[in-house]
Amino acid sequence: MTTLPPLPDTAVVLGARADDWRAAVREAGRALTRSGATRSEYADRMIAVIEEFGAYVVIAPGLALAHARPGSDVRREGLAVVTLADAVPFGHPHNDPVRVVIGLAVSNAEEHVASVAKLANAFNDSGSVGRIARATSADEVRALLGAQAALPGPARPVASGPDTAPPDGAGA
Amino acid sequence: MRIVAVCGAGIGTSAILKVNAERALDRLGLTADVSASDLSSIADAAADAQVILTSTELAAAVRQAIGRSFAEIIEVVNYFDVEEIGEKLEASLG
Numbered sequence: 001m002t003t004l005p006p007l008p009d010t011a012v013v014l015g016a017r018a019d020d021w022r023a024a025v026r027e028a029g030r031a032l033t034r035s036g037a038t039r040s041e042y043a044d045r046m047i048a049v050i051e052e053f054g055a056y057v058v059i060a061p062g063l064a065l066a067h068a069r070p071g072s073d074v075r076r077e078g079l080a081v082v083t084l085a086d087a088v089p090f091g092h093p094h095n096d097p098v099r100v101v102i103g104l105a106v107s108n109a110e111e112h113v114a115s116v117a118k119l120a121n122a123f124n125d126s127g128s129v130g131r132i133a134r135a136t137s138a139d140e141v142r143a144l145l146g147a148q149a150a151l152p153g154p155a156r157p158v159a160s161g162p163d164t165a166p167p168d169g170a171g172a
Numbered sequence: 173m174r175i176v177a178v179c180g181a182g183i184g185t186s187a188i189l190k191v192n193a194e195r196a197l198d199r200l201g202l203t204a205d206v207s208a209s210d211l212s213s214i215a216d217a218a219a220d221a222q223v224i225l226t227s228t229e230l231a232a233a234v235r236q237a238i239g240r241s242f243a244e245i246i247e248v249v250n251y252f253d254v255e256e257i258g259e260k261l262e263a264s265l266g
Contacts, residue, residue, distance in 0.1 A: 053180030053211070056229035059188060059251035067184035069210075093228060094249045109183045113208055116187035123252045124192070 004079055004118045005104075007147035011035035011080040012138040021055070021090040021098070022047055025066045027082045028103030037078020038105045042068060046103065050090070058092035062129045065119075067104040070112070077115065078105040081141050083133050099133040122146055173204040173265070176217045176243070178226040178234055183208045188251045189225050196258035202265065211237055218243050223264055225257070 011031045018024035029043020045068035050057055058064045080103035087097035102119070106112040122128060122145045135141045142149060175197075177189035186208040193206050209217035211233055218224055218238045226234050228247040235245060246260045 049181045053233070054229040056180055056227040057185060059185050059227070060253070061250060063252075065185055065188070067181070069181050104184060112183045113187040113190070116184060117191045120188045120191040120252065123188075124195075124254060126252070128252075 003151075004145065004147045005037070005077040005106075005115055006035075006150050007079050007081065007138070007142050007145065008035050008149050009138045011037070011078065011103075012141050013080075013082045014135060014138075014141075015085045016082050017085050018088050021050065021064075021088055024064070024082065024084060024088050024090075024098065024101050025050065025103075028066050028080045028101045031080035031082060032078050032103045032105050035078055035080065037074065037076055037080075039073040039075065042071070042073040042105055045069070045071065045073065055090040055092040055096075058090045058095040058098055060123060060129060061095045062087070062097070062099040062133065063095070063123065064090055064098045064101045065104060065116075066101055067106075067112075070107050070109065074105045074107045076105075077107060077111055079103070079115070079147065081132065081145070083135065083141075100129055118146070173202075173223075174221040175204050175206045175223045175225060175261075176214065176221045177206065177208050178214050178217075178224055178230060179208075179210055180230060180233075181210055183210055185227070185251060186210065186225075189248060189257075192251060192254050192257055193225055193261065195254045196261055199254065199258055200262055202261075214238060215241075223261065227251075 032038040046066045082101040089096045177186040179186035190208040
């Protein structure tokens with residue numbers, strides 16, 4: 001049984017402010033990079049897909065599935081969820097405006113099919129997009145998508161350094 | 173019968189369309205071989221397909237890419253709406 005890519009807290013952004021669709025996709029790109037799935041150039045490629053092919057990535061009312069082909073800027077399979085404080089038009093004739101942007105990165109096409117198939121299960125309920133748009137925690141988003149914060153497996157030591165997370169209580 | 177679901181790049185959205193087309197066919201009691209493709213490989217993928225599923229946004233590009241294929245292009249609005257996909261497949265296949 002395949003599973004969705006992990007959705008760590010760093011890959012979830014709730015209530016983001018985006019002036020336009022590019023900013024919204026870029027937010028999803030930053031989340032993928034923060035979680036370690038992609039390099040920052042992947043965001044440019046997700047934007048390029050929409051510039052080339054149009055807003056077809058808005059695959060359901062209010063939901064954009066931002067993605068690009070596998071490439072050297074994908075470090076590992078990854079998923080990101082961005083909810084927008086104010087809905088943003090992507091230029092889709094029926095499904096605008098977008099309230100939820102899902103960022104997806106995969107390293108090969110077969111993986112892609114399996115991952116996205118799992119996403120389909122989460123969204124076949126027509127209320128799912130609205131529930132994710134209104135979610136107030138990463139845990140709630142994970143529950144709605146059926147995603148895990150990390151892949152099951154042996155725990156790995158957390159890297160520490162000057163640029164890691166702020167001390168507890170900061171930004172609360 | 174062969175059905176191809178098409179997206180712009182990298183088999184992203186077409187995978188969702190494939191899964192939900194299979195669900196819709198199942199509900200209709202029909203069987204078909206449904207595959208996912210992107211625009212760059214649609215000409216080959218569509219050669220022996222009866223139906224191509226894609227979004228309205230990509231329909232023109234798909235039509236151009238498949239050239240002389242006899243496949244019918246069905247435009248899907250909501251990729252998660254199994255009912256919509258089913259109605260459109262039924263109208264096309266029935």
